[in-house]
Amino acid sequence: MLSKKIVKYIQSLSHKKLRDEEQAFIAEGPKVVEEFLASQSFTCKIICAEKQWLLSIKELIDTSKAAIYEIDEDSLKSISFLNTPNKVIAVFRKKEFTALPEVGNKITLVLDGISDPGNLGTIIRIADWFAIENIICSKNCVDCYNPKVVQSTMGSICRVNLFYEDLHSFISSHKFISVYAASLSGDSLSTFKNIDEGFILIGNESKGIGEKLLAISSYKITIPRYGHAESLNAAVATGIILSHVKHSPNLHEELN
Numbered sequence: 001m002l003s004k005k006i007v008k009y010i011q012s013l014s015h016k017k018l019r020d021e022e023q024a025f026i027a028e029g030p031k032v033v034e035e036f037l038a039s040q041s042f043t044c045k046i047i048c049a050e051k052q053w054l055l056s057i058k059e060l061i062d063t064s065k066a067a068i069y070e071i072d073e074d075s076l077k078s079i080s081f082l083n084t085p086n087k088v089i090a091v092f093r094k095k096e097f098t099a100l101p102e103v104g105n106k107i108t109l110v111l112d113g114i115s116d117p118g119n120l121g122t123i124i125r126i127a128d129w130f131a132i133e134n135i136i137c138s139k140n141c142v143d144c145y146n147p148k149v150v151q152s153t154m155g156s157i158c159r160v161n162l163f164y165e166d167l168h169s170f171i172s173s174h175k176f177i178s179v180y181a182a183s184l185s186g187d188s189l190s191t192f193k194n195i196d197e198g199f200i201l202i203g204n205e206s207k208g209i210g211e212k213l214l215a216i217s218s219y220k221i222t223i224p225r226y227g228h229a230e231s232l233n234a235a236v237a238t239g240i241i242l243s244h245v246k247h248s249p250n251l252h253e254e255l256n
Contacts, residue, residue: 002048002069002079010046010079010091016143023094025145029086030057035155037064042092042158048079049088066090081147094145100163100170101134103177105197107245109135110179112167112213113204114234117142121152122235123202128156130242135160136199138167168212171199178218180245181209182237186220195245202241205234 012018013026024045027033030053036042037060044066047054051070054061061068076085101108109132114120120142127135142149144162153160171179180192181201201217203209214220223232223240232240 002071002075006046006048006069007079010048010089013091014081014147016146019094019143019145023096024091025094025150026081026089026091026147027150028080028082028089028147029151030088032151032153032155033088033090034060035158036090036092037061039158041095044090044092046091047088048076048090050076053087082151095161097161097163100165101161103134103174103199106134107132107195107197107242108177108199109238110167110171110199110201111135111137111141112201112209113138113207114141114202116205116234117146117148118152119205119233119235120144120146121149121157123238124149124153124160124162125156126235126239126242127160128153129239130246132242133161135162136167136170137162137164139164168216171213171216174199179216180241181214181217181220182222182241183209183214183220184222184231186222188224189221189241189244190224192219192221192245198245200238200241200245202234202238 010026013022013024019025027036034057037044044064047061047066048069048071050073054068054070076089080089109127111123114123124135141164144157150157178198179201180198182203201209201213223237
């Protein structure tokens with residue numbers, strides 16, 4: 001049985017302030033938790049799980065050095081952040097970084113004001129799909145360790161690094177890197193050839209990219225519209241753009 005102290009601690013991690021103070025976050029469900037345990041990039045502090053799941057993954061758990069609590073379905077419901085709790089909830093330490101990533105000779109996603117947890121989680125999964133190593137987020141983006149974000153990444157956050165920076169300063173300090181800003185008023189994506197180095201800048205779901213960032217962007221790009229939809233979801237747009245620019249990663253050509 002879980003103590004009130006453990007229950008209170010796990011529930012407190014729904015708040016960003018407490019996640020920052022504890023340098024910890026929550027992961028739920030067999031697939032997500034197993035991804036974190038197998039990645040070796042995150043230290044597991046606590047595992048609360050049903051007996052059958054614990055037995056099914058005993059070897060991985062034995063190497064984690066986490067505090068293990070065997071609980072029943074009702075106890076899991078009391079600490080879960082999901083509508084339908086799924087066998088296990090675990091607490092991990094955040095990944096620690098000592099420096100910003102190297103951005104030369106690769107594509108890096110840059111996100112301005114992404115506020116929806118589901119959108120950020122999906123963007124992280126898309127980045128993982130296209131082998132994008134790093135995402136630079138503005139400081140007003142939703143926290144990547146928000147439980148909804150972690151859940152919607154389905155484990156991809158284990159393989160994608162996220163950094164929160166002042167984007168204007170970050171981009172200005174990397175003037176040798178071209179910035180491709182997604183904008184409804186940009187040049188058609190179809191006019192761009194494959195890119196193997198650059199910042200792909202994606203804006204807020206409703207407001208788009210801030211004017212100051214647009215002003216220092218190298219190119220504005222847009223996805224051709226054939227119908228009547230006003231705009232695309234930020235994650236959908238990210239996937240379409242990366243599908244185009246990552247088509248042939250060994251080439252680096254810009255505009256015709």
